[in-house]
Amino acid sequence: MANPINYYTFKKDEWKNFYHTKSVPLTKESLKQIKAFNDQISLQDVKDVYIPIVHLLDLCTQNFNEWQKTKTQFLDKENRKVPFIIGISGSVAVGKSTTARLLEVLLSHFFPEKKVQLITTDGFLYNTKELERRGIMQQKGFPESYDMKALINFLNEVKSGQHNVKAPVYSHEVYDIIPNRYDIIDRPDILIIEGINTLQLPSNQQIYVSDFTDFSIYIDAADDLIEKWYLDRFKKLMDTAFQNPSNHYYELAHSNRDKAVQMAKDVWQSINLPNLKENIKPTRTRADLIIHKGEEHRIDNILLRKY
Numbered sequence: 152m153a154n155p156i157n158y159y160t161f162k163k164d165e166w167k168n169f170y171h172t173k174s175v176p177l178t179k180e181s182l183k184q185i186k187a188f189n190d191q192i193s194l195q196d197v198k199d200v201y202i203p204i205v206h207l208l209d210l211c212t213q214n215f216n217e218w219q220k221t222k223t224q225f226l227d228k229e230n231r232k233v234p235f236i237i238g239i240s241g242s243v244a245v246g247k248s249t250t251a252r253l254l255e256v257l258l259s260h261f262f263p264e265k266k267v268q269l270i271t272t273d274g275f276l277y278n279t280k281e282l283e284r285r286g287i288m289q290q291k292g293f294p295e296s297y298d299m300k301a302l303i304n305f306l307n308e309v310k311s312g313q314h315n316v317k318a319p320v321y322s323h324e325v326y327d328i329i330p331n332r333y334d335i336i337d338r339p340d341i342l343i344i345e346g347i348n349t350l351q352l353p354s355n356q357q358i359y360v361s362d363f364t365d366f367s368i369y370i371d372a373a374d375d376l377i378e379k380w381y382l383d384r385f386k387k388l389m390d391t392a393f394q395n396p397s398n399h400y401y402e403l404a405h406s407n408r409d410k411a412v413q414m415a416k417d418v419w420q421s422i423n424l425p426n427l428k429e430n431i432k433p434t435r436t437r438a439d440l441i442i443h444k445g446e447e448h449r450i451d452n453i454l455l456r457k458y
């Protein structure tokens with residue numbers, strides 16, 4: 152990617168020096184938590200890239216809280232806690248959910264007094280029945296496959312300080328929304344929302360997800376690397392989750408392995424890659440921060456929006 156003029160671009164070696172003096176080492180317990188959900192994550196990247204990001208986020212939340220206070224004083228209203236929302240975007244399989252969980256662990260580690268919650272926009276996909284009714288089962292993940300109105304309502308309720316706001320739950324295992332199952336978001340200090348559509352501007356809406364996010368991150372990498380990560384994840388799941396008889400891919404995992412991998416390649420080429428090119432990548436330069444990854448998910452460049 153040619154570096155956009157409205158971003159500062161840093162190599163990892165430059166970025167790692169930011170906020171270093173004030174950073175607190177991770178405890179053994181937090182390292183264990185990171186390793187528990189993904190033992191492939193580079194701890195060097197955690198130290199050099201993510202810890203400075205967490206401290207930058209802390210500065211942003213302080214600034215945000217001050218601004219909320221100023222605004223309520225101006226309006227002669229009582230000050231109230233407004234959740235700070237971090238949006239994480241990028242292609243299918245680029246590592247959004249891994250990054251989101253990592254940030255959740257790190258923010259909770261450095262700021263134990265803050266309540267941090269995490270949500271994915273997958274829960275706002277239409278269910279299979281509705282996708283089929285609309286004839287868009289092959290466009291899962293495309294802007295039209297999400298109930299954006301419900302997502303905006305959800306974010307509005309969270310921001311306005313409502314208790315126990317319900318978010319529907321999507322299951323990758325079942326490949327559908329789980330009826331009557333919800334994640335409950337209850338007045339967090341920080342909400343992380345990850346999903347391919349967090350920076351999108353759907354043409355049928357006047358209010359966007361980005362109107363509710365206070366800091367946005369785009370995870371970036373070359374298309375061919377992301378395809379590899381998609382296929383690697385698929386192969387790993389074939390040996391694990393797909394072995395469960397209730398899994399959507401159970402039958403496939405027990406048929407010919409080459410055939411199954413070929414199917415995943417076809418899904419990448421016909422659904423996820425076009426979605427990346429048409430709908431996701433064009434939103435990259437709306438992000439406050441772009442994290443660029445190379446081989447083995449190692450971070451090489453970090454771009455921070457100037458203005």
Ligand SMILES: Nc1ncnc2c1ncn2[C@@H]1O[C@H](COP(=O)(O)OP(=O)(O)O)[C@@H](O)[C@H]1O
Pocket residue numbers: 189191192193241242243244245246247248249250380381383384447448
């Ligand atoms: N920093 C990382 N280091 C090593 N592997 C990673 C990292 N981030 C993601 N992965 C792996 O890449 C694949 C896709 O990541 P995931 O977070 O599931 O992507 P997404 O949420 O964008 O679909 C998974 O197999 C995950 O384990």
Ligand SMILES: CC(C)(COP(=O)(O)O)[C@@H](O)C(=O)NCCC(=O)O
Pocket residue numbers: 242243244247273291292293346347418422423
């Ligand atoms: C549900 C998703 C749109 C969300 O993607 P993710 O959370 O992996 O970024 C995606 O996993 C998906 O199902 N895409 C459709 C084609 C497929 O990969 O099966």
